Amino acid sequence: NAGVTQTPKFRILKIGQSMTLQCTQDMNHNYMYWYRQDPGMGLKLIYYSVGAGITDKGEVPNGYNVSRSTTEDFPLRLELAAPSQTSVYFCASSPNPDTQYFGPGTRLTVL
Amino acid sequence: QKEVEQNSGPLSVPEGAIASLNCTYSDRVSQSFFWYRQYSGKSPELIMSIYSNGDKEDGRFTAQLNKASQYVSLLIRDSQPSDSATYLCAVNRQGAQKLVFGQGTRLTINP
Numbered sequence: 001n002a003g004v005t006q007t008p009k010f011r012i013l014k015i016g017q018s019m020t021l022q023c024t025q026d027m028n029h030n031y032m033y034w035y036r037q038d039p040g041m042g043l044k045l046i047y048y049s050v051g052a053g054i055t056d057k058g059e060v061p062n063g064y065n066v067s068r069s070t071t072e073d074f075p076l077r078l079e080l081a082a083p084s085q086t087s088v089y090f091c092a093s094s095p096n097p098d099t100q101y102f103g104p105g106t107r108l109t110v111l
Numbered sequence: 112q113k114e115v116e117q118n119s120g121p122l123s124v125p126e127g128a129i130a131s132l133n134c135t136y137s138d139r140v141s142q143s144f145f146w147y148r149q150y151s152g153k154s155p156e157l158i159m160s161i162y163s164n165g166d167k168e169d170g171r172f173t174a175q176l177n178k179a180s181q182y183v184s185l186l187i188r189d190s191q192p193s194d195s196a197t198y199l200c201a202v203n204r205q206g207a208q209k210l211v212f213g214q215g216t217r218l219t220i221n222p
Contacts, residue, residue, distance in 0.1 A: 033209065040119070042199055042214035043155070050208050058209065090154055097208050098143050102154035 002026050004103035006091050012109045013081040021076040021106050023091030029101075031094040032074040034058075034066065036087040037105075043090065049074055081110045112137050115202050117213035126222050130187040134200030134213055137181070142205040144176055144183045149197045149215065159185060190220045 007022045025032065030051045035043040035058075045058030049068040063085060065077040074093075078085060086109050092100040116135050124130040132146075143162050147155040161167045161174040161183065173186040183202075187194055197217045201210040 031208065035212075040214075040217075042117075043212040045209055045211075048209055056208070097203055097210065098145065098160065099157060100210065102156070105154050 004091055004093050004101055006089075006103035006106050008106060009104065010107045012111060013078075014111060015081060015083065017081050018077070018079050019081070021078070021089055021091075021108075023074045023076065023103060024072050025074075025091075025093035025101075025103075026072065027093060027095070027101070028071060029093040029095050030071070031097060031100075032068065033092045033094070033100065034064070034074070034076045035090045035092065036060065036085075037090060038087050046076065046089075078108075083110050086110045113213075114138060114211045115200055115213040117198075117200050117216045119214055120217040121219055122216055123219045123221060124190050126190060126192060126220055128190055130190045130194065130218055130220070132185040132187075132198050132200075132216050132218065133182060134184065135182045136200075136202045136211075138202070138204055139178075139181065140204050141178075141181075141202045143203045144174070145201040145203075145210065146172075146174060146183075146185045147199040147201060147212075149199060151196070155199055187218075192220045192222055194218065195220045 033048045034046040047066040091103040094100040146159040149155040159174040175184045197215040199215045200213040
């Protein structure tokens with residue numbers, strides 16, 4: 001079991017570029033989440049999904065999009081990157097909303 | 112008022128002492144409560160969950176919940192340098208599909 005995997009580990013973007021952060025889990029979990037964590041801060045929920053084909057906004061969805069076509073994959077799309085999106089992004093999966101298993105994170109810098 | 116509040120610290124505790132971490136929450140219908148530990152540069156991992164008033168012990172860790180006062184705490188007995196990390200409090204309302212995280216308390220155990 002690989003658990004939750006995220007790619008890439010690091011990325012530098014220029015302002016206005018776009019990219020997709022990949023997240024895959026092999027635990028057959030229905031729930032998946034995307035968070036961002038700014039330095040010294042807690043986790044802020046961007047988007048989440050309760051199953052394939054179902055997604056919903058979290059508290060900071062602006063500038064991001066998601067899709068969930070399979071149980072395993074939950075990619076996060078950044079359109080028109082801005083410096084304010086510089087952060088560490090964590091994907092998590094869960095068999096229920098409580099017990100979340102986190103991926104290793106993607107460190108994104110927008111210059 | 113933030114939904115989940117923690118003192119961001121840093122909290123410095125000598126090795127072998129008891130570390131006490133506190134968290135308050137604003138939503139009275141919150142039903143389940145969690146402590147996640149996050150080492151520097153790593154992803155969060157679940158270490159304790161508590162659902163009913165009182166204490167729950169797991170090894171050197173004790174979670175305490177007081178729903179009337181809307182606080183949850185984590186005690187770490189016989190603190191070790193390996194306990195140095197950021198501790199995130201998370202709360203879930205009944206029927207909600209997601210957790211709300213506090214900003215985390217940075218704990219340092221001094222040898």
